[in-house]
Amino acid sequence: MDLSTLDRTPPHVALGVGGRIFRTILTAGGSPLSYGTLGVGQMANKIDKHMLGVRAQDFHEGLKEVASYGPKEVHLKNTLLIGKAATLAAHLRGLNAVEDHEALAYLAADLGISGLELDRVLRELETVDFATIKKNGDTIKRIELRIPELREGYEELGNRWEELHPSEVERAAVEMLHDVAAVPRPKEDLQRSSGLDTKNFELVLSIGSTGALMETYEDDDGEPLIYSPLTVEENPRPLIELARKFPSDDVVLALNAVRNEQGLPEGIGAANNNPVIIEAVLSGVLAPVRIQTAQGERRFFFAPRGQIPASEKVILDKARAILACVRSGQHFADYRKIFNPAALLRKLRREKTFSYSRPDYPEQYGLLVSKQIAIIDPDTSRDGFFHFHLLDTDENIKALDLAIGLLEVGDASTAHTSDAQVFLGIAGSYAGAPATRTRMAKFVKRSKTASRHVVTTISKLLRGVVA
Amino acid sequence: MSSGDRDLGLKLRMRRILWAQGFYCPVEVDLSHYEYEQRQLMRQSLTDIDVLGLRFDPDLRAQAVLVDCKSGRESDPARIFWLRGVMDFFHAEQGFFVKRKVHGHARALAPRLGIRVLDEDGLGHLERILRADAAFTAFVDETRYARMEGLWGIDVPEGSKPTAAQVRVKNVAHYLQYLYWMVDEYRNVQSVIEQFGLVARDLQGAGLREKFLAHVGLQRLSLSLLRLAGEVIGRNVRDVPAQVRGYIFGGPLLLREREALFAAVEKIVDAKLGGEALTLEPPYYPELVEVVNKLVQYAPDASQILRIEEAVLLCRVFGHDEPIEGLLGSKPTSDAIVLAKRVALLLQKAANLPETLFAELHAL
Numbered sequence: 040m041d042l043s044t045l046d047r048t049p050p051h052v053a054l055g056v057g058g059r060i061f062r063t064i065l066t067a068g069g070s071p072l073s074y075g076t077l078g079v080g081q082m083a084n085k086i087d088k089h090m091l092g093v094r095a096q097d098f099h100e101g102l103k104e105v106a107s108y109g110p111k112e113v114h115l116k117n118t119l120l121i122g123k124a125a126t127l128a129a130h131l132r133g134l135n136a137v138e139d140h141e142a143l144a145y146l147a148a149d150l151g152i153s154g155l156e157l158d159r160v161l162r163e164l165e166t167v168d169f170a171t172i173k174k175n176g177d178t179i180k181r182i183e184l185r186i187p188e189l190r191e192g193y194e195e196l197g198n199r200w201e202e203l204h205p206s207e208v209e210r211a212a213v214e215m216l217h218d219v220a221a222v223p224r225p226k227e228d229l230q231r232s233s234g235l236d237t238k239n240f241e242l243v244l245s246i247g248s249t250g251a252l253m254e255t256y257e258d259d260d261g262e263p264l265i266y267s268p269l270t271v272e273e274n275p276r277p278l279i280e281l282a283r284k285f286p287s288d289d290v291v292l293a294l295n296a297v298r299n300e301q302g303l304p305e306g307i308g309a310a311n312n313n314p315v316i317i318e319a320v321l322s323g324v325l326a327p328v329r330i331q332t333a334q335g336e337r338r339f340f341f342a343p344r345g346q347i348p349a350s351e352k353v354i355l356d357k358a359r360a361i362l363a364c365v366r367s368g369q370h371f372a373d374y375r376k377i378f379n380p381a382a383l384l385r386k387l388r389r390e391k392t393f394s395y396s397r398p399d400y401p402e403q404y405g406l407l408v409s410k411q412i413a414i415i416d417p418d419t420s421r422d423g424f425f426h427f428h429l430l431d432t433d434e435n436i437k438a439l440d441l442a443i444g445l446l447e448v449g450d451a452s453t454a455h456t457s458d459a460q461v462f463l464g465i466a467g468s469y470a471g472a473p474a475t476r477t478r479m480a481k482f483v484k485r486s487k488t489a490s491r492h493v494v495t496t497i498s499k500l501l502r503g504v505v506a
Numbered sequence: 507m508s509s510g511d512r513d514l515g516l517k518l519r520m521r522r523i524l525w526a527q528g529f530y531c532p533v534e535v536d537l538s539h540y541e542y543e544q545r546q547l548m549r550q551s552l553t554d555i556d557v558l559g560l561r562f563d564p565d566l567r568a569q570a571v572l573v574d575c576k577s578g579r580e581s582d583p584a585r586i587f588w589l590r591g592v593m594d595f596f597h598a599e600q601g602f603f604v605k606r607k608v609h610g611h612a613r614a615l616a617p618r619l620g621i622r623v624l625d626e627d628g629l630g631h632l633e634r635i636l637r638a639d640a641a642f643t644a645f646v647d648e649t650r651y652a653r654m655e656g657l658w659g660i661d662v663p664e665g666s667k668p669t670a671a672q673v674r675v676k677n678v679a680h681y682l683q684y685l686y687w688m689v690d691e692y693r694n695v696q697s698v699i700e701q702f703g704l705v706a707r708d709l710q711g712a713g714l715r716e717k718f719l720a721h722v723g724l725q726r727l728s729l730s731l732l733r734l735a736g737e738v739i740g741r742n743v744r745d746v747p748a749q750v751r752g753y754i755f756g757g758p759l760l761l762r763e764r765e766a767l768f769a770a771v772e773k774i775v776d777a778k779l780g781g782e783a784l785t786l787e788p789p790y791y792p793e794l795v796e797v798v799n800k801l802v803q804y805a806p807d808a809s810q811i812l813r814i815e816e817a818v819l820l821c822r823v824f825g826h827d828e829p830i831e832g833l834l835g836s837k838p839t840s841d842a843i844v845l846a847k848r849v850a851l852l853l854q855k856a857a858n859l860p861e862t863l864f865a866e867l868h869a870l
Contacts, residue, residue, distance in 0.1 A: 135804055136844045171847075183844045185851075189747055189799055190792050382744050 086217045091200050092193030094118075094213045094220075096125035097269060101250025103151025110246050117203040118213055123152045124163040125196050128186045137182040167195040211235050212243040216252055216267060221291045223266035223279045226255065270294075270343050277322040278343065285315050297325060298342040301445040302362040304370050305338040316340065328363035330406055332371050339363035341445075357412055357438035362445055364404050373399060381446045388439050391431050396424035412438065513556065514648060516575035516604050519629055520557045522645035524571060526638035526835075529559035530812040532725060534658060537595070538684040549684060553592065556604075560729065562809035566736035566801070570598035576605045582612035590619040604629065644820045644833055654824055657715040658683075671708040675719065678705050682722050692756050694730040696788060698723055702857035712862040714823070720853075720863040721819045728811050728849050735801035735808060746799045754794075755786070790856035797852050800845060807841035814838050814846045815867065822866035830870070843870050 086094070099122025102111050111119065127150060137143050147157045161182065164170040169192065171183040186192055205213070211233040218224060218232070230240045244265065247253030256264050256275045264282075266275045282290055293316050296309030303310045305327075310316050319325040320340060327338045341359050365384060368377040375397075377383055387393065396418035404427055407413040412435050418424035429435060521531045535555040541548060557573035574589045576582075586603050593601045601621040603612065608625045616623045624632070633639040644650065659679040660672040668676065678701045686694055702709075702723055709716040738749040755761040764786055772784045788794075801808040817830035831837050850864040861868070 133803075135800060135807075135841045138840055181840055181844075183847065185796070185848060187792070187796055189795055379745065386744060 086214055088197030088201070089191055089193045090217055091197030091213060092121065092125055092195075094217050095121040095196065095200055096129070096193075097216060097220075097252060098122050098213070098246075098250065099126055099151065101252040102246070105249055110242050111249070114206065114208045114242065115212060115246065116209075117200060117205045118209050120156075120159065120163060121196050121200045121203070123150075123156060123160045124167070124199075125193065126150050127152060127160055128164060128169055128192055128196070131184055132186045132188055132192070134184050134186075136184060138180070140179045140182075143182065163199065167199050169195070208235065208239050208243060211239070212246065215243060215265075216247060216269075219253055219265045220267040220270045221294060222282045222287055223256065223264045223275060224282075224287075226263040226265050229265050277324045281315070281319055281322055281324050284318060289315050293319065294324075294342055297340050301341050302328070302339045302359070302366040304366055305340065307370055310340055326359065328359050328406070330363055330367050330403075332367060332402055334371060337367055337371060339366050354434060354438045354441060357410055357435065358441035358445060360406050360410050361412065361438060361442040364407055365442075365446075368403050372403065381443060384439060384443045384446065387429055388436065388443070391429040393427045396421055396426045398423050398425065400425040400427045411435075513575040513577050514651075515646075516577065516606070516629070517556050517573070518646045518648065518651065519633070520573045520575060520602065520604055520624075521559075522638050522642045523629070523632050523636060524557065524559035524573070525642055525645055525813075525833075526636040527561075528813075529561045529571065530725075530816055531557055531559050532722075532729070533654070534679075534683040534722060535687060536684050537592070537687060540688075549680075553588075555592065555596075557602075558596065558598075560812070562732055562736070562812070564806035564809055566732055566739055566805045566809060568733060568736060569600075570596050571600045571602065572596060572598045573602040573604060576603075582609045583615055586612055586616050586619060586621055589621060593620070641835075642833060644825060644828070650820070650824055654718060657718045661715070671705075674705050675708050678702065678723070679719060682719075682726055686726050690756065691730065691733060692753055695727065695734060695754060695794070698727045698730065699788075699790065699853060699856045702853060702859060706858040706860075709863060710860050712860050712865075717823050717863055717866075718819075720859065721815065721823060724850055724853055724864065724867075725812060725815050725819075727853050728815060728846070731798060731801060731849060732808060732812070735798050735805065738798065738802050739805060743802060746802055747795050750795050750798050754791075788856075790852065793852055793856070797848055800848060804841050804845060807839050808845050810838060810842040811846040811849065814842055814870075818846075818867045818870070822869075846870075 095118045098111075098115060098118050102115075102119065105111065127147060130146065130150060131137065144154055144157055147160070148154065152160055161170060161172055164186075165172055169184065169186045171185075172179055173181045173183060200213075215229060215233050219229065224232075230237070233240060233243070235243065244253055244255070247267075248255070251268050253265055253267055254275070256266055256279060258264060258276075258279060264275075264279055266278065271278055285293075293309060293313055296313075297303050297316065300308070306312075316325065320327050320338070324343060326341045326343070328341065330337050330339065339359075339362070341362075344355060361384070362380075365377060365380045369380050370376070383393075400415050404413060404415060408415055411430060413430055414428050416426045416428065418426055429439070524531055535558050536551065537553050537555065538549045538551050541550060555572060556575045559571035559573070561569045561571075563569070572589060572593050574585055574592075576585055582603070582605065589601050589603055592598075599620070601619075602624055603616055603621050604624045605612075606626045608623045613623050630639075660668060660676045662668045662672060681697070681701050686698070689697070702720070709720060734750065734753050737753055738746055741749055752758055752761055755764050768784060768786045813834060814830065817833040821828040821830045821833055847864075847868055847870070850867050853859065854861060854864060
């Protein structure tokens with residue numbers, strides 16, 4: 040669908056399934072409509088174990104600079120503990136063992152984990168089987184690490200959060216953050232679905248606001264809405280307007296689709312004639328990157344990303360350009376489509392060039408030349424072919440790292456940079472965390488464990504296990 | 507290798523010589539052939555290997571050396587030709603023919619087949635220049651060796667029948683001793699784990715016999731994982747998960763076949779068992795891939811894990827709490843120790859084995 044021809048009249052709002060619509064908006068004619076409501080404790084955006092771990096880390100990252108604040112200590116102690124464990128794990132990921140406990144303490148302090156908290160956080164990593172602490176008497180001899188690198192690590196942490204029996208307030212806080220990170224919510228409805236009384240609800244909002252995780256926005260009608268700066272780049276209005284125009288479930292689904300596949304091309308998958316995505320692009324909620332290909336102009340969509348300092352906006356812009364170019368090669372290349380975008384970018388980071396010359400580099404990666412990220416030279420030994428070279432600057436490498444991170448995780452936690460290698464002086468891994476935003480890779484859960492004997496027996500046979 | 511054989515002294519000395527050069531020498535290596543007899547799969551012993559030496563380079567390229575030790579009246583040329591054949595079977599680049607006194611025409615023949623001959627003088631010379639004559643004594647401790655050998659397999663009093671549990675354990679020992687060396691290598695990673703999964707309950711006692719079996723199993727699994735990691739490094743280090751998947755399931759073609767088989771069987775199972783999922787990957791597969799990834803990343807340290815495991819077996823499990831540094835010649839790196847433990851944890855958790863089986867290793 041051509042976005043320029045789209046009718047931008049706000050659509051009538053359809054009721055969502057299962058009485059889960061919560062908003063009140065006006066039709067084009069201005070008649071008020073009332074909507075169904077979520078029940079007490081029913082959040083619009085269901086949170087799974089993986090995201091529990093991510094949101095716990097968000098709380099830690101948001102609140103780590105807040106030195107002493109009663110409500111967070113009293114009401115979020117489990118969440119912050121798991122958040123600290125997630126942050127430490129994310130930064131140690133790729134290492135095999137740590138023997139310099141003092142250096143680890145320095146690193147932890149930089150990550151907002153005090154010396155008094157470090158042992159407790161390490162014990163949590165032991166509990167989820169990410170580490171073993173070897174001691175000589177009372178002294179830590181070595182911390183042996185088993186932090187997953189090729190699959191997610193957040194699920195175990197989310198499970199552990201559940202095992203710690205978080206309080207009602209704590210649970211509501213995490214779910215509220217997850218909810219408004221997906222789409223802004225009217226304050227009144229958010230409180231109802233949280234199941235909290237006014238005192239505790241305001242307390243959670245206060246904690247969220249202190250950590251720049253949840254903010255209030257008042258629209259022209261004076262209705263307060265809660266949004267998360269985690270997923271709003273600057274002005275929350277476009278996202279709030281989008282949330283007003285479409286059922287919340289549709290907005291959540293559409294934005295999550297883009298978050299899960301950053302650089303989603305127009306016309307592909309969830310971006311194929313999706314009115315929510317089209318409106319999101321037009322209203323500025325989704326950031327499109329345009330690339331001119333042999334088949335015409337292509338647009339690639341990116342979900343909003345909050346909490347990026349102004350100084351790093353240019354890095355985000357470059358990362359999106361890199362990712363759009365790779366997506367173009369993945370979906371629209373005339374020959375030898377890109378099969379594994381993340382592997383390709385990791386190779387580019389390591390070797391600063393691609394192995395072979397190709398005829399389509401100018402059109403596929405021309406955008407990167409204009410953005411001072413790369414240069415493209417003619418292949419002197421092969422007419423019509425070109426070589427690609429990354430411009431090896433600090434900014435470009437950071438952008439490349441961020442692009443890899445966007446590919447692997449999409450919408451990641453708010454963990455800030457702190458390079459464990461600087462503190463520990465240990466070489467990282469090929470699959471190690473990007474330097475700019477360290478995070479755990481999302482693991483695609485393939486299947487459930489077959490439980491019956493016949494199934495396991497057949498499985499072994501088919502796998503080639505020797506009887 | 508048998509403690510009752512007259513070549514034992516030579517074999518243990520050769521193990522020590524190879525160990526001094528950085529090799530790892532697995533115990534209980536025998537080649538057998540299997541054929542149907544009276545509607546049963548029967549094992550026919552082909553030959554035993556006196557000493558097999560394996561060494562991994564820092565980039566996990568494997569080297570193998572085979573040793574044939576003889577003190578009887580067998581024809582030297584016949585043994586040398588036989589050794590060449592076994593070397594080819596094991597892809598061994600080098601072989602040693604060891605006999606206290608070697609005939610002249612054997613000395614002329616052996617080098618043409620890539621085999622070195624060693625007589626008593628040659629053995630003594632190697633021991634001196636490698637400083638192996640006084641060191642690494644655990645390797646030539648015949649008493650310790652006899653004790654280990656006596657605990658291999660199961661102990662059934664004469665006239666008694668083995669219990670069902672003993673038969674299960676015997677099958678695992680049988681697998682480690684014979685089948686492991688005969689089946690396609692890619693099948694061994696899963697098979698070792700699954701074999702131990704079948705006897706997890708029988709090993710709960712974690713006595714010395716059970717520990718011996720478990721440590722040999724751990725060494726076999728480590729060997730297979732190192733070979734797998736070496737393949738990954740040699741093929742495409744940038745995509746460990748895809749390389750592991752291709753290897754574990756027998757290569758791209760077999761992988762495709764197995765996927766198709768699973769899809770077909772899943773339909774049947776789905777219909778009959780109410781939608782229970784059937785997966786190609788075993789439950790421990792994600793951790794298996796993580797472990798291989800770590801072996802690839804820390805390949806120089808990974809190349810040492812078999813020697814650490816062997817040192818723990820000899821010094822801690824069968825020794826008197828002797829420091830492993832003495833046997834290894836130097837202090838192992840922390841990363842190598844952590845990797846050895848990680849493989850042990852993989853086996854332990856995937857097969858649901860008691861932690862105490864590897865207590866000596868985890869204590870490092």
